[in-house]
Amino acid sequence: MTAGQTPPRLEIRNLVRVFDGRRVVDDVSLHIRAGQVTCLLGPSGCGKSTTLRMIAGVEMQDSGEIYVDGKLICDTVFRVPPERREIGLMFQDFALFPHLSVAGNVAFGLKGSREEKRARVEELLARVSLGGHIDSYPHQLSGGEQQRVALARALAPRPRIMLMDEPFSGLDNRLRDGIRDDTLALLKEEDAAVLLVTHEPEEAMRMADEIALMRGGRIVQQGAPYNVYTRPADRAAVAFFSDINVLRANVTGALAQTPFGQFLAPGFPDNTEVDIVFRPQHVKLDFDRGGKGPLPTPSDGVAARGVVERARFLGSESLVEFRMDFDGSLLKATVPNVFIPETGRVMWLTIRRDRCFVFPADRKR
Template sequence: MKKKYSDKTVLNDISFSIRQGEFVTLLGQSGCGKSTLLRAIAGIDGVDGGAIIVNGANITHLPSRKRDIGMVFQSYALFPNMTVAENIGYGLRVKKQKNDDAVRRIMESMGLGGMADKYPNELSGGQQQRVALARALIMKPKILLLDEPLSALDAKIRKTLQIEIKRIQKEMNITTIFVTHDQKEAMIMSDRIYVMNQGMIEQHGKPEDIYTRPKNKFVASFIGSYNIFDAKETKENITGAHEAGFYDIAIRPESIEMYRTDERVTTHDAFKATGRVLIRTINGSIVNYQIQLKTKIIQVERLFQGRVDFREGETVELRIPLSACVQLG
């Protein structure tokens, strides 16, 4: 699929497929083309090349209203003069399929029981997003498109809705394409992730595969808090790295083991480095350390168990298992 705005290429030969009932996430930074791709699938925006095929039918030039695709936006787009029940049932009324029982059932499923007569301005952000989602789901679309629907919500509500959306999507077996720039959100909700950059797909796969085996520097730097070493930095900072041929490598911060200088560190199946603790921060159950190596600062994460093991300014020995080093293309 191709899409241009003036002389700017927004989608550059994008090609991907989704299985029935799958939850797929388009993950990328703002401006990478993920929302444009979603709008093209919905029929809101046209394309300059390629085809959109659903169940064997070419819908590329079909009007959006005939595509049987539901879409939920970040802005909710609720009708302010309609009640919750009227908003949810709006699509059914337009198609002359009014069904109060269906509205009631989906409201209960979405945790909106007792709110039928309320108006959008009487609801919280999370409740409004539930209404918007229910309005799309009640039409039983072939495909559900979600364009950063949780980004405006606070962290607690967001976590709750992530789980709820995934549960309902699986129960209804609706093929779903989700757009987000939040890596953790993508990991939690997705069956598969497509990492996008500058109108192209950099890598796709299951969340665990994307996280543990990033394909290149962009994916490694975007999908998590990897420590990325180019060949020169590897040679300067990691003892035993000659065995890896001084490739560009990525190392997850939670995979690095920390020891005091008077402790014995085995180097079997591992590299070694020496550094100094610059900054130590506690983030819930995780302690994050910034470690100054010879020519590079890296992140190391350890489980917080009620006490902090290493002080700022302390010299530490690091053990880096070979299995934790991902060679980058």
């Protein structure tokens, strides 16, 4: 940070948490500015929730530091108590008090006069479209309504930071998108720094200004959603966001040789094995014309022949799986809208060169 620059609202430096000799959180660093939403994305058990608990102050790190607005709030010696960190919390379990009304839940923990508390409660309930439920009790609300009450309660004290741990995973799919969008809009209005934990790539892409992809206790890639998706750090990063196809190839003269033609493989020595990774939506299909396919092009390379194994309509797209002639492997392609070719049909496949990733061969494959 240069002189005169405003410090991040939340900064964590080199956090480590060890359980039974294993680093569950391993040297994690992040910074989030006011009004920014960062998603900590990764599979279950990768250390996301443990990181959140350390920031909240309900669990102590083994090493590392946590800062809010440039001020240290926790290291291994100094520790600001959780209730003084000005951090809001939302979890999958909304944890509403069943004996309190909606108003009582939102006002819980607020300071000030009765009139000030009531004004803040009414303001927030109006903003989450629950003004008519101010005297209702949690058991009288739907899951989506309970989630909005939990959000209002978390925002009521005007926290500088909001931590959210899988807050939408218990909601019906039909409700989830609308509630996520409404929640995001309200968080932006409040100008809090938001750290959202999720294992769902779609949720992270939809909500985040920045994604931190976590695996095995470490952040393996961090950046804007577009960059994380289109410039993945490794094969596993590609696979976390979507289905993938993989071609194993050998490199000669910085070119990987495959039945689909050559792929650029800069930086790999001759005779190195590489994996060429590409998503099903970047496979192009063409019909068989008397045993011939399309001519080679610089952008799509050489066509390879495959036979339809099965095809399914998924709603917004169709998934077609091919048994490839060159080695009998299965390759997936997705096509917008409805495309259900019959099993056994011969087609020709090409791969968009600008949508392929070349990585060192995965020996665990």
